[in-house]
Amino acid sequence: MSRNRLMIGTAEELMGSSSGMRGQIVWFALAGVAQGGVFAALLPLLRALLSGDTGGALPWLAVAAGCAVLSALLLWHAANTGYVVGIERIGDRLARRIGEHVVRLPLGWFTAGRAGRLARLTSTSVQDVTGIPSTLLQQIVMAVATPVTVIVVTFFVDWRMGLALVVTAPVALAVFAWVSRVLRDTHGPEDHAHAEVTDRVVEFAQAQQVLRAAGRTEEGWTTLDRALAGHRDAYLHKLGRASRPFGVYVLVVELGFATIMVMGTYLALGGSLRVPDAIAVLILAARFVEPLIQAGDLGGMFRIARVSLDAIGEVMHAKPLPTVSEGPIPADATVELDDVSFGYGERRVLDGFTLRCPPGTVTALVGPSGAGKTTVTRLVARFWDVDSGAVRIGGVDVRELPTADLMSRLALVFQDVYLFDGTIEENVRLGRPDATDAEVRRAAEAARLDEVVARLGAGWETRVGEGGSRLSGGERQRVSIARAVLKDAPIVLLDEATAALDAENEVAVSAAIAELARDRTVLVIAHRLSTVAAADQIAVLDGGRIAELGTHGELLAGGGRYARFWDERKRAAGWRLAAS
Amino acid sequence: MADDDALVRPGALAEMLRPVRGRLVLGMTLAGVGALFAMVPFIAVAEVGRALLSGGAVWPWAIAGAGGAVLRAFFMGASASVCHVANGHFEYGIRSRLARHLGRLPLGWFGDHGSGEVKKAVSDDIKGMHHLVSHALSDMTSAVVAPLVGIVYLLLVDWRMTLALLGFVAAVLAVVSPMLKRGYQAHMGTYNRAQAELAKATVELVDGIEVVKTYGGRARASQRFDEAVTTLTQRCLAWTAAMGRPATAMNIGLAPATMLVWILASGTAFVAAGWLPPADLLPFLAVGVGLPGPYLQVGSAANMLRQGQLGATHVDRLLGLLPLAEPAEPRRPADGRVVFDDVRFSYAPDAPPALDGVSAVLAPGTVTALVGPSGSGKTTMARLLPRFWDPDGGAITLGGVDVRDIPSRELLSRVAIVFQDVVLLRESVRDNIRLGRPDATDAEVEAAAKAARVHDVIMALPDGYDTVLGSDGGGLSGGERQRVTIARAILQDAPVVVLDEATAHADAESEAAIQEALSELAAGRTVMVIAHRLHTIAGADQILVLDSGRIVERGRHEGLLAADGLYARLWRAQNTEVKA
Incomplete structure (x- = not known):
């Protein structure tokens, strides 16, 4: 019961409100006691019936029937309330809380694979938890309440038989704890082996062409074979280890029953226990062995609910960035990073990084991969907070700006563009939901999206598919640029696509970006030479700091890192593939 | 359902x-x-x-x-x-x-x-x-x-008492079972759909989180998520009303307590009527109570x-x-000459043809470039050669032999493929490269890595060539991962090389390195390349311009420019941009 209460505590903490589960426990307990009353009535009833006194049995029959009706009513009420409580107060609420919480988490939290895991959480794990107040609590509470009632009544009839009923309980409990412990210990390795199997099979599928060329699909890919055999062995190992304590547990319970059987017979034969009483206790004992053995399954259901709650808890305990509801108004669209240090976990990415982008200018970030270019743009958008130093917009620290104020000043055009499963128009209009049709059209024109729309079957009403899958990469990017143009934010954070777009898209996208950059403060991770050369200032990043800063002409004249970079890029731009 | x-x-x-x-x-x-x-x-x-x-x-x-x-x-x-x-x-x-x-x-x-x-x-x-x-x-x-x-x-x-017992169980089931069945059929499908929709809405919320954050709480994703939760809750409630209640009714109706009361009641009546000796009631109490369990x-x-x-x-x-059908009489290709002979292919019987009568000859020691708008059939053409699919009409031959007559391992070992989706296994770098030729020595592996300009990068990894690449690449950037796959292809030493946008992952710094690696790979082989950056293939021996599954132009760069067709248009579109 203590673990039970812990679980309810966890659930309520996650829900941030009372779950209604405590009430359920009371109802189920009452139903269990009433059910115990039915069984207890068997004792006096048998005394009367077995002596042939049917008349004397009737009042007790009425008691048993009364208890049964009472138990049925209580159970009916509790179970049906439990369903509703589980669905409305727990399931619905938890899912919404997860949704609300997740959108407040820093963007840095959203790493690859999050979407799938979170989808399992809201759809499956939450559903596992909704069963607690109906099915799980009912089974657990009644499995305890009914036998306890019967045992108490038995003590009143004959203390020796009462003792016989409870004497094995401590042993059974101890062995049960052993079972849980072994299951917990062996579950981990088996789970791990299973994850390895899934990973390897997916890898096997993805790498088919390579593996086939190497002949690994005919002779068998040993890595996969090893993973499969490893899982089988871990599974069998778990089985081997768990079956012993579980067998002992069942045996203890059965031996308990055997004890009662022998002792009841002995006492009844010796005359110190009335025969009807002995029979009644034996019938009840036989009846309660089965639920005790099935307690193992309950443990399984309990573990599933527990694991689901823990998984939900892990998400809910992720900390959102501290936010303020009111803040100063930034003076202008200056973007400033002042002595910023930042790292992901142990890995330091920026180290005393300082950069000032005056309003209306374009700053190009260049440098080797891992130099921190992406991190700089994401810190401005407050995906994460800096470890030390400050990021300021118009002189105001981004941490002092309410999220909505900060976001309203920024337009983000990053490489992996995500579109919602709706029409093109809906996706563009997200930039400014109250924009007029004319404004939407103008933004589309600026982003060269109008050409795409004209080509598509249903024009503006064309649905883009889940994640925008019906559009090509270049087309998706144009939608996101149109969105940003429509938003008309003073600051633009831009990550130029490295992925090769086809020729037409590439031209359209560059033109669209030029349009977007006009009169705005732009921070761009630049890959195109034209973008770099035209920037008002170029920041060359290396090792988490700015190695060089200046205009294209200045830096070239300097003959340093940038000059070398430029040479290499020129060379790459002139490269031609040849077979000889 | x-x-x-x-x-x-x-x-x-x-x-x-x-x-x-x-x-x-x-x-x-x-x-x-x-x-x-x-x-x-x-x-x-x-x-x-x-x-x-x-x-x-x-x-x-x-x-x-x-x-x-x-x-x-x-x-x-x-x-x-x-x-x-x-x-x-x-x-x-x-x-x-x-x-x-x-x-x-x-x-x-x-x-x-x-x-x-x-x-x-x-x-x-x-x-x-x-x-x-x-x-x-x-x-x-x-x-x-x-x-x-x-x-x-x-x-x-x-037997009479047994019939009374079974009659009761049958009556309960007769009332409840049809309700359960109806409820299941009516609600399982809608419930499953609601659950799947919530999962999708969650994915959209997470994948689109940048947009949700940038454009505020009115974003479509949040709304879709909320609606999905509401729908699921309603479906669950309907499901419960239809299924949960009958299930509870069955649980109560067949519960041991209910059975006990029924047996005691009917038994007392039987005993009173003289149909049953009181002692014969015991079997029913002991065995009958648990019968429906x-x-x-x-x-x-x-x-x-x-x-x-x-x-x-x-x-x-x-x-x-x-x-994939393996040839009954396998034949070995004579050399690296590739011929497409009137190849037709569509992805589904009712889909428009992806390739519609394509013929071309790719001679050993030459580069053939595939150019055209997205969807024109470039990728399809590149993938039919290593038999991703078989053509619907016409034939592809390698070294004079229809590719369908070459055992698939043999074929894949003769065609080295470098696609933009980099596939690396979660194995050591050495094993990843060695997949190109499983019997290669360590020295040969390193030579391939050097040729692919990735040796120094590998040596800088914590365990050098023994570093196990994680699913995230084990600290390699996209361009570096790409070069590992090029090293693999170099080691494979295949007469034919197929490249599909192999510089897609290049950031500015690594593009030159990838280009050098590709030049090493291409030397002296039959090369088929899909390139979006046209300048990279301006020196190709043969350029095939595809549009809607047909080759609309073919020739060398200068000739195609002079012809002033689709290729010239694409070139001009891109070249205005790259002139910097």
């Missing part, structure tokens, strides 16, 4: 279980014997009671009861062990079989269905069968045997059976996919 019903192929499951049939039959037999012994304690209790009342021999029955309890523990435990071990071997066997089969499917299948379907099969579907193999089959055996033994025993005691669990066992059948059907569908 109605859709799913149509999908189930019952034979699939039986066929898949064949390898472990012996163990399963043993496990079910043990469960049956266990169920037989499980009834002994109940019967013994009744008989001890009757003997105590009649003065017959008590001890034999008391000992039988105690012994039966221990024996049922033994048999049930043995049955569970056998079934679980069977499951361990079953999972291993079916996964191995699936992997072997996947290794023979056309490569194109993996692109269309991705790893999602494979993952579902090895994880979800087999898990669905796991419950069936390890629990449901033995549970159902005992659910049949135990009540049967009980009913036979009770019939021997008194197993039936209550048949529901969950039936559900497991369904899950198992669904899983088996899906896995069976994968196993039923036609493998």
Whole structure:
């Protein structure tokens, strides 16, 4: 019961409100006691019936029937309330809380694979938890309440038989704890082996062409074979280890029953226990062995609910960035990073990084991969907070700006563009939901999206598919640029696509970006030479700091890192593939 | 769920279980014997009671009861062990079989269905069968045997009383079962759909989080998520009203307490009417009360059976996919000359042709570039050569031999493929490169890495060539990962090389390195390259310009420019941009 209460505590903490589960426990307990009353009535009833006194049995029959009706009513009420409580107060609420919480988490939290895991959480794990107040609590509470009632009544009839009923309980409990412990210990390795199997099979599928060329699909890919055999062995190992304590547990319970059987017979034969009483206790004992053995399954259901709650808890305990509801108004669209240090976990990415982008200018970030270019743009958008130093917009620290104020000043055009499963128009209009049709059209024109729309079957009403899958990469990017143009934010954070777009898209996208950059403060991770050369200032990043800063002409004249970079890029731009 | 019903192929499951049939039959037999012994304690209790009342021999029955309890523990435990071990071997066997089969499917299948379907099969579907193999089959055996033994025993005691008992159970089931069935059919489908929609809405919320944050709380994703939660909650409530209540009614109606009252009531009447000696009531109290118990669990066992059948059907569908036909009379290509002869291909019978009569000759030691707007057929053409699919009409020959007459391993070892989707295995760098030629020495591996300009990068990794690449690349950037795959292709030393946007992952710094690596790879081979950056293929020996599945222009760069067609248009569009 203590673990039970812990679980309810966890659930309520996650829900941030009372779950209604405590009430359920009371109802189920009452139903269990009433059910115990039915069984207890068997004792006096048998005394009367077995002596042939049917008349004397009737009042007790009425008691048993009364208890049964009472138990049925209580159970009916509790179970049906439990369903509703589980669905409305727990399931619905938890899912919404997860949704609300997740959108407040820093963007840095959203790493690859999050979407799938979170989808399992809201759809499956939450559903596992909704069963607690109906099915799980009912089974657990009644499995305890009914036998306890019967045992108490038995003590009143004959203390020796009462003792016989409870004497094995401590042993059974101890062995049960052993079972849980072994299951917990062996579950981990088996789970791990299973994850390895899934990973390897997916890898096997993805790498088919390579593996086939190497002949690994005919002779068998040993890595996969090893993973499969490893899982089988871990599974069998778990089985081997768990079956012993579980067998002992069942045996203890059965031996308990055997004890009662022998002792009841002995006492009844010796005359110190009335025969009807002995029979009644034996019938009840036989009846309660089965639920005790099935307690193992309950443990399984309990573990599933527990694991689901823990998984939900892990998400809910992720900390959102501290936010303020009111803040100063930034003076202008200056973007400033002042002595910023930042790292992901142990890995330091920026180290005393300082950069000032005056309003209306374009700053190009260049440098080797891992130099921190992406991190700089994401810190401005407050995906994460800096470890030390400050990021300021118009002189105001981004941490002092309410999220909505900060976001309203920024337009983000990053490489992996995500579109919602709706029409093109809906996706563009997200930039400014109250924009007029004319404004939407103008933004589309600026982003060269109008050409795409004209080509598509249903024009503006064309649905883009889940994640925008019906559009090509270049087309998706144009939608996101149109969105940003429509938003008309003073600051633009831009990550130029490295992925090769086809020729037409590439031209359209560059033109669209030029349009977007006009009169705005732009921070761009630049890959195109034209973008770099035209920037008002170029920041060359290396090792988490700015190695060089200046205009294209200045830096070239300097003959340093940038000059070398430029040479290499020129060379790459002139490269031609040849077979000889 | 109605859709799913149509999908189930019952034979699939039986066929898949064949390898472990012996163990399963043993496990079910043990469960049956266990169920037989499980009834002994109940019967013994009744008989001890009757003997105590009649003065017959008590001890034999008391000992039988105690012994039966221990024996049922033994048999049930043995049955569970056998079934679980069977499951361990079953999972291993079916996964191995699936992997072997996947290794023979056309490569194109993996692109269309991705790893999602494979993952579902090895994880979800087999898990669905796991419950069936390890629990449901033995549970159902005992659910049949135990009540049967009980009913036979009770019939021997008194048939009228037995009929009264069974009549009550039948009445409860007659009322409740149709309601359950109706509820299931009416709501399972909508419930499943609502659950799937919430999962999708969650994915959209997470993948689109940047947009949700940038454009505020009115974003579509949040709204869709909220609506999905609301819908799921409503579906759950409807489901509960239709199914939960009848289920609770059945649980109450067949609960031991209810059964006890019914038996006591009808028994008292029988005794009062003189139809039944009071002592003969004991068997009904001891055995009859628990008779419907197993039936209550048949529901969950039936559900497991369904899950198992669904899983088996899906896995069976994968196993039923036609493998790529291997040639009956394998032939060896003479050299690296590739010829496309009037090749026609479409992705589905009713889809427009992706390639519509394409003919071309790719001579050894030359570069052939495929150019054209997206969707023009470039990628299809590149993938038909290594037999991702087979053409619908025409033929592709390598070294004078139809590719369908070359064993697939031979073909893939002669065609090195570098696509923009970088595929690296979670193995050491060395093993990843060595996949190109499994018998290569360490020195040859390093030579390939040097040629691919990635040796220094590898040496800087913590364990050098022994560094295991994680799913995230083990600290390699996209461009570096790409160069590892180029090293693999160089090591493979194939006469034919197919490149598809191989510089896509290049950031500014690594593009030059990738280009050098590609030049090494291309030297002296038959090269087919898809490039979006036209300047990279301006020196190609042959440029094929595709549009809507046809080759609309062909020739060298200068000639095509002079012809002023599609190629010239594409070139001009791109060149205005790259002129910097």
